[in-house]
Every structure is written in C-alpha cells, then in structure tokens.
Amino acid sequence: MPDSRPNANLWGNIISCGEIALGIYEIVGDKSKGIMMSKADAEKILPEAVAARGEPEGENLCFTDELSTSLVGDELxxxxxxxxxxxxxxxxALKQLDDAEYDTGFEAFNEIEFELEM
Structure with missing residues (x-):
C-alpha cells in the first residue's frame, strides 16, 4: 500500500496538517504550504486545468504555489x-486583495488642501 503521508522533501517539517474535506488536506510546512489530495479525487473534483497545476507526489497531487492553492480552495x-x-x-479575503471593488482608495493626505476646505 502506498504511503499517503505528506512528503518531508516537498513540505519540510510539518507544522500543521488538517483535513479540510474528506481525503483533502491543508498542509503548512517549513518549506511550503498548500493543499494535498489524491490524484483520483483531483481528477473527479477539479477542472482539468486546475488539476494540471498540481505537483505529483506518489498517489497524491500537491498544490503548493499560491495560485494553485487558491484555485483548488475556490473550487472546493x-x-x-x-x-x-x-x-x-x-x-x-484572498479574493478581496485582487478585487478593485474592495479597494479602499486611500489617498495621501494633503494638509494644505484640507485647510483651504475649512
């Protein structure tokens, strides 16, 4: 039977590993962080373009860059x-960082114009 534990070569020392859905894990290691799931589940659940971003690791696919982790999380x-x-x-929260609708529009404070308005 293949070992499905997170590989230390990819993740480093595992800091946390939690099952976020049946057989799908969110992993934080000292080398990388992301989502790990079986190749079989990825093929059933994820769009082909998203699954292709995973890094094969035994029977699993690991999504360790920010974009692929976000895409997988959104799909799940x-x-x-x-x-x-x-x-x-x-x-x-990650979506809001890139969404112009949530841009606060902060501008530099100009004391001179502020005094003129008063």
Missing part, C-alpha cells in the same frame, strides 16, 4: 465540499 468551496467557515473566510 464552490462545490460545497468545504464548509469550514474559517477556510471560506480566508478564501474570500
């Missing part, structure tokens, strides 16, 4: 496979 949430509110909140 979209399909209702992840219901953990903390994970969903993190995914939403």
């Amino acid at each position: 949430v979209r399909q209702g496979l992840i219901t953990d509110p903390d994970f969903i909140a993190r995914q939403e």
Whole structure:
C-alpha cells in the first residue's frame, strides 16, 4: 500500500496538517504550504486545468504555489465540499486583495488642501 503521508522533501517539517474535506488536506510546512489530495479525487473534483497545476507526489497531487492553492480552495468551496467557515473566510479575503471593488482608495493626505476646505 502506498504511503499517503505528506512528503518531508516537498513540505519540510510539518507544522500543521488538517483535513479540510474528506481525503483533502491543508498542509503548512517549513518549506511550503498548500493543499494535498489524491490524484483520483483531483481528477473527479477539479477542472482539468486546475488539476494540471498540481505537483505529483506518489498517489497524491500537491498544490503548493499560491495560485494553485487558491484555485483548488475556490473550487472546493464552490462545490460545497468545504464548509469550514474559517477556510471560506480566508478564501474570500484572498479574493478581496485582487478585487478593485474592495479597494479602499486611500489617498495621501494633503494638509494644505484640507485647510483651504475649512
């Protein structure tokens, strides 16, 4: 039977490893962080373009760069496979970083113009 534990060569020392959906793990190591799932599950669940971004590791696919981790997380949430509110909140926060709708539009404060308005 193949070993499905996270590979220390890829992740480094495992700091945390939590099952975020059945057979799908969010891993934080000292070398990298991301999502690991079986190749079979990835083929069933993920769009082909997203699954192709995974790094093969034995019977698993590992998504360790920020983009692929975000794409996988979004897809898992979209399909209702992840219901953990903390994970969903993190995914939403990541989306907001790139969304112009959430841009605060802060501008440098100009004291001279402020005094003129008063």
